[in-house]
Amino acid sequence: MSDTEIDPLRLDRMLCFAIYAAGHAFNRFYKPRLDALGLTYPQYLVLLVLWEQDGLSIKMLGERLILDSGTITPLVKRMETRGLMRRERDHEDERVVRVYLTEEGRALRQRALSIPLEVAGATDFDLDAIDQLRMALEQLREKLDAGPDDIAGPGER
Amino acid sequence: MSDTEIDPLRLDRMLCFAIYAAGHAFNRFYKPRLDALGLTYPQYLVLLVLWEQDGLSIKMLGERLILDSGTITPLVKRMETRGLMRRERDHEDERVVRVYLTEEGRALRQRALSIPLEVAGATDFDLDAIDQLRMALEQLREKLDAGPDDIAGPGER
DNA sequence: AAAATTTAGATTGCGCACAATTAAATTGTA
DNA sequence: TACAATTTAATTGTGCGCAATCTAAATTTT
Incomplete structure (x- = not known):
């Protein structure tokens, strides 16, 4: 254990922690701005995707945001309850659920x-x-x- | 809206999303390694701090990890249940709870x-x-x- | 066509993460 | 000494995030 050896477990030197902490800082920064729109940060991300391309399936949304159905399903349901979007089964393939923005959901874009x-x-x-x-x-x-x-x-x- | 204008809301161009996604990727990367130690990622962070300095208060832990008591308190209680640490009120100031590693908690360092x-x-x-x-x-x-x-x-x- | 496999989404359970509130202890001040 | 202000944790409630499991629908294989 010489003085020149660097402890490999020092929190201050860890990239993973810098990323973890920066993510929280972004959340804190966004919170008051998104509160004004009645959104959480993950909900904002869902809207970013749908503003680019409406009518995506749950699966495609999850691929875009790198989240699984256990996260996306309740997230989108909460947003549907708030009137931002509508869920609808694809008639071609009844397994897939497509998500369509409502007028209110589209309108939020300007405010964002x-x-x-x-x-x-x-x-x-x-x-x-x-x-x-x-x-x-x-x-x-x-x-x-x-x-x-x-x-x-x-x-x- | 010329072709040269860049959409300010493109997910792919957002630094916040790159950080958010990299954080999840780190979590996925760590998970199997930490599962082997019976730890979650935030629990691993708590240990990193305590390995550097044992006997910190809940508040100091929270400052170090940039987390509040609503996160730290149950987190540390779970770790205490697993036998990694012991919580003890400071006799000088009964408001502060100090956290001390057990032998098992200290031993995990080698495996990390x-x-x-x-x-x-x-x-x-x-x-x-x-x-x-x-x-x-x-x-x-x-x-x-x-x-x-x-x-x-x-x-x- | 029937059986097996694959795929999409929902559900359950656990652990963060944080705002808001509460309770207890300490400190400051008249 | 009283008592107001501050500090420290704990609690409560909401919303992710993901593993594991389940159901139903579609596709592939036989």
Whole structure:
């Protein structure tokens, strides 16, 4: 145990904790803004997806947000109760449930437009720095999700 | 709405979502490793703190992990039930509850040492890249938590 | 067509995460 | 000494997040 050895379990040096804590900080930052819209953060994410493409199935929503049906199903049901969307079985395939925004759900988009600007203002990171950070995190996420030793490697095949 | 305008609400471009998703990916990565130790990720964080400094109060634990008593109290109680730690009122100040590791709680540290190495192996980011990413996230977290217009600025004092 | 398999979604159970409230102990002050 | 203000935990209630399990519908195999 020399002085030059770095403790591998120091909280302050852990990337996972930095991500965990930054996620909470984002939540705290968003909360008052989303409260004004009557939304939680995951509900906001669902709307972001549906504003891009309405009528997605529960499964497609889950793939987009990387959440499973145990999370998405009650989440969407709460949003339906609040009148933001409507769930409807696909007549082509009765297994799939499609989610359609109501007028109220679509209307919220205008009120949400200011939020990214507030984030940019609060962090005052320049756009390049944000982009770089985001891409590093996406790369990290892919590697973590790739599993042990990248079963079907990207190189050869 | 020209082609060159970027939609400010695109999920794919959102830093908050990249952080949110990377946090989940870390959780998934850690889960099988922590299951082997009988721990959840937040419980692992509590141990990281106590391995560095035993006998902390609930409040100090919460400050370190940026969590409030509504999270810490039941979390620590579950860990006490599993025999990892013991809760004890401070005799100097009966309001504060101090948390002390048991022998079993201390012993887990050895078994946890391999986890950071596995993270490093899975991501194969070099140490500098990890450090840079971590510091960017810490800076981001501070700015998000600093509140509107940075009430008591960091510059002078 | 009947049986086996696959897929989509819902349900249950557990553990965070946090706001809001309450209770108890300590400190500050008249 | 009283008593108001502050501090520390605990409690309650709501909403994720995910594993495991279940049901029903569709697809594939035989």
